[in-house]
Amino acid sequence: MKKYSFVLKPMFFIFNLLFASWLVIKIENIQPSDVSKKKSLFVKEDIKVENSNFAKTHFENIYSDYKTGIVDSATFDRELRNFLEVESHSRTGSK
């Protein structure tokens, strides 16, 4: 086993790079509306909007963020697409 100990450091380095990349991607996908309305910021399943009341509030949040200049048009467009996608999934019952 000692013979292969030289691979530990490169593996650790690669793991660090992969973890750092994963973390960056996850952070990029966090939306303002995710905060405080999800069990965890990193669990994908929680993106699903639970009920229509919540969906309405969520939509209002996105719109008010855009209106007050907190998010730009590109972010607004992306969030709107995400929202509509999740909405259509929740209506058809698929994930």
Next chain:
Amino acid sequence: MEPFYFSKFESRRPYKPIPDNKYRTLLFQFTGIVSIALGFAYLNWRWRHSLNPDAMWFAILLASAETLSFLSTILVVINFWSNKDAEKTPPLHFLSEIEETFGRPDRPVKIDVFIATYNEDVELVRYSIVDAKKLNYPFADVKIKIYILDDGRRDGRDSAKQNMKKVAEEEGVGYLIREHNEGYKAGNLKNALENTEGDLFAILDADTRPFPNFLVNTIGYFRKRDVAWVQTPQWFYDTTPAQKLSYVINNKLKNLGAENKVIANVIDFLFGKITFNEDIFGNDPRLFYEAILRKRNFYNAAFCCGAGSIHRREAVMSLAIRDFALQIKKLEAYLAGKKRNKTEIKNERKALLLKQEIIPFKFHASEDIYTSMMLHGDTLNRWQSIQHPDVECRMLSTQDLDSWIKQHERYAAGSLDIAFKDNPVFMKGLSLGQKICYFNTIWSYFAPVWLLVFLLSPMIFFFTLSLPIKAYSFDFFKYFLPFQIMNTITITLGCWGIQTKRGDQYYVSSFWFMLMALFSVIKGEKVKFNVTPKDKVLALNKNFKHILPHLVIIALSLCGIVYNLIIISMGSHPSVSGFAANTFWCLLNMIDLSVMIRAAYWTPDSTLEQSISK
């Protein structure tokens, strides 16, 4: 011996180096990589999504400053990547242990100790001589010779000057002078090497007082035949001690004639652990020697810092001879290009041989780092350097702001001068790690460029009401906070066990003189070799010019905050969140800048014994 201001600090003992820990190193590497990744994500967002089109010049200015600053973060992570202390070995005895004798009869090694001086009080130098005379060595036949290298020519010829030669004679040590000051300290050392014969030599400054085991603990490293020099940490034992809050307040009350022991006791009871005024001039170099330089052992890139170092004569002389030969070669190539005949070339070469000197240490204001770079880049010998972790000598720090700034201005200008004239990045012979480490040192002196932007940004906002980013939105915090938090964790791990607060404050507070140093080098001005005063010098009037930019920035910041508060109270401020964020940055900046202002007006406390000595 004559008592000096530092006599009351004689009982201070140096710190012990932080033991290496491989798990901490691994954790540092992990957080370092994550920190860099988060930094890239943040800057990607800054450049692609956050620039405010309504104030594009301001947006690009700040984003550029942040990008330059981020490069420093990457360089620091690389610098701190790993620790590799050299193996300690017992002191050596014979010449054959450090070099090939090539059939010559073996003999005990010869060690010289050089004490370089220029204009310091001769009685202060006497302290260094007395301590150097107490140096231990386990082998009686190993000759340790001490020499005073007096560049001030204080040999009694000028009655207006103190007599250094007399002190050297009284103490029974060698005394060497020269008739000019060419090459400053490097020239002084060159003169010493021409007149001595030690195989190894230690360099001490006038105020450097070695501990008895200085040589015992360091000479053994030279068994490795490629070790060119060993640098020990410089430890200033006269930095201002910490004072309890109760003591500081009671002292103020005393000045007002309202001293009250009850108040002092109550403050002591409530805030007993809070202390002030420790190392007021930010002189403690532990962060530099223990974190930055020690970790460069990993890349064989720890450079020499002069005082407290031990050198192999063969290394510096081989460098000098190589340079000498290069000069001859250059001349020959030049003459051949001019189509001169063989006799002419021979004559010119002969003339140069007589004129050209052999220069072991580079004649430069930063001769230490420059010579180190040249030795590291010597492909023929592949010299190694060692940063020894333990403190082996004590030194005096600058005692007023003007001297402190002159000293650090020389470091900055010297390093920048090397960057413009002989940049290590393009130097052949240096490894990638060495190039990065030297570049890191040089890059740190470009810091005023981005520091100035960071200091001025809040003011630009206060008076133009333009934000450099579109909005302090969720996106800003989601990118910025993880990066900042991870960066702080990384630096904490990298500097484990070492106080960085004062260093951070002086890093910001030094922006002005470093900017001036940068301008002077860009203008092509010759870097002056200012000898650092080792005595107590109090020149409060001189200090004002150093803190004027700080005072202007603080005053403008306060005006800006008041102006914005008025606009907010009228209900017409375009970005209250922008005001909050900029006020926060502004306050942090003011705290950092105030450190130098306080240092400028610092006077020693006559009742220092009441404070806490550390």
